[in-house]
Amino acid sequence: MAAPHRLDVLILGGGAAGLWLLDDLHRQGYSAALVEAGALGSGQTIASQGIIHGGLKYALNGKAGSAARAIRDMPLRWRRSLAGEVEPDLSGTRRRAEYCCIWAAAGMRSRLGLLGASLGLAVKPIPLNKETRPSLLQDWKGPVLRLGEQVIEPGSFLQILADRHLSRILRVDGPQGVDIKASPTGEVREVALRCPGGMEMIVQPDQVVLAAGEGNSRIRNRLGLPVEHIQRRPLQMVMLRGEMPAMNGHCIRNASPWLTITSTRDHADRMVWQIGGQVAEDTARSTASVAINRAREDLARALPALDLSTVQFATYLAERAEGTSSGRRPDRPTTFIDGNVITVWPTKLALVPMLSDMIQKDLKPPANHPAFQGPKGWPTASVAIPPWEMESSWTAAH
Template identity: 45%
Template sequence: MDMDVVVIGGGVAGLWLLDALHRKGYRCVLLEAHQLGSGQTVASQGILHGGMKYTLSNLIDPGAKAVAQMPLIWRDCLAGKGQPDLSQTKLRADFCHLWRTGSARSRFGMTGARMVLRVKPTEIPKADWPQALSGLHGQVYNLPEQVIDTASFIANLAALHKDRLLKIDADNGLTFERNTSGNVSTIKLTHNDQSLTLAPKQVVLTAGKGNATLRRMLGLDEQTMQIRPLHMVMVKGNLPTLNGHCTDFSQTRITVTSAIANDGQTVWTVGGQVSEDGVKMAPEELVKHAKSEVLAVVPNVDLSNALWSTYRVDRAELKTSSGRRPEGVTLMCDGNVITAWPTKLVLAPQLADDVIKQIAMQPTGEPVCIDNWPRPDVALPPWELVESWMELD
């Protein structure tokens, strides 16, 4: 079956790209080996960053410039005014709160962030502070960074393209054939007693950490990718809603987002510096550290009956000489194979634009119809996968 583009990897990057390709008339499908959004997307906190966290230590950080335009694009899509139509995506919060520790260094970092951001934080009166921050001394700001339910976002995009999504067995049911010039000529899929052969003009890898394995299968250098791990913390209980960042000069001390679990309890996901420091910690050690940090920056919250857990997630990116985060979207081109990493969830629209510019071929405009092939499900959020929660004294 002839294809203009085959996308491999069904997270935010792959699904946004699939939507953009389809709207431009490309004959395209997306292949997913696990669940849509598994890996990084559904595990992310869902904050549509506008660059604040990248301005705290360096006012001309290119990372801040790269994301500055993105929240406005997402906002239109979430309101049903842009493409893709994300009006069915659940919005956890329309903005984040931003607060700081009492240090002079922290005040300097906050001032810098307000100077450089396109969407600037504004101070809010104490009467409007969220309940969780009522015990603070200092200022609380409103930062127009929306927070999305990442699983519902994935489900929203998947529903728009269910006929173009194919579940694959990457270990035993995926074979690439390359022609004499090194381009991918066919992709052979097998599932039970079924088989399907795709003949793509272009292949795009958007599988995050899985890009390394796919590149190895294609005979390409897999050492072009770096992994930056995080160890995230989850707190569940009778907690107030809180979405935001506590900054301490050049770092985000903690980032908290709130969701409602299937059992009706509130779950806080805690990231920021806590999740960086936690990489080398065991879960028990990390939750004790995280509790101490949360109580230090959210002093009035009651954690006495809270339940705790952690999960690890790897941020997959193009390798940099410093090992630090790339400045923005990164693409690698090898014949008719593009390997793509968005670097941040919010940069998915930019990745789609960059890939389509790189493809530079006319779309065929022919619809795709593949019946009787398994379709991938949407991944569950991390707190629905916990088998045993921890209690702390």
């Protein structure tokens, strides 16, 4: 085996959080490498709806609480990156939509138009008239607002970041391809890596960032670190495929987010919708047909103009992995520091830039290690395949 590689920072996990951090650290002169146990973003990022939230969803009661305040600057920050005006330059990322819309199925139709004005949110909703609404909401009896929340294609975003760092992204042979050796005081000084072909290498990082999503629990367990402040929230997301128009937005009910709809196109250029929100939480442990029936009922109320007669349905299971200090749903990124190990969860894709800033404040400045290049022949990781391309059991339209 070759001599150990000295590094400033070793990142475990190549989802949105790990890749964004790798890009930031590399630009700042850190010698950094990222280890991925499977496909990049294969936990949550590839399953996500790609909405760069600006907080309105959390301020529906008319108050900008801490969740809304934490996230309110993110849409502008992403918009500038997506336009290539600031680093990371994400200008090649495919955008599903430049804006989302928001409309109320019940409970607050009359107040919806006033929302946002008094909340101090950076992204204020703009009322849409009949002509400028999405086609499915043209005859909706109640206000429809436009929100400056962009929707990105998560796979394309991951690819843009990964392409810049191929020689610094090391694919390992599943979670067991990483063997972390901690000192009795909990400091990680050496990590043995094994790639799918059997090649091995040793890295000696000054600091380690665990950005492995739900995989963080397993790594922390192995290191003997506490795992009780980690929560997982299962979801069953519903997908539609067919000849629907594009639709990106939130339908709210009784001042709570109810249905979140995003749309994309599959490899055969068919329209695909992802449906999240209450249905995904309520049916997380039900069968796919229960989730699909519930989505049909909800869609009939939220979008009565939608014709479902030729639409196919499928579902996929996903799990949100988050750190929490209070047992409640967190509203900002979480970081835990244990010796030279920082464990991180962004909580939301939209909050990934904020998380990267937080981690950088906790890292020691770079030492003078040479810039990292993976050994010749070591495989890099590819981006995960989105759920609608994996799913084979679409229900026939009826």
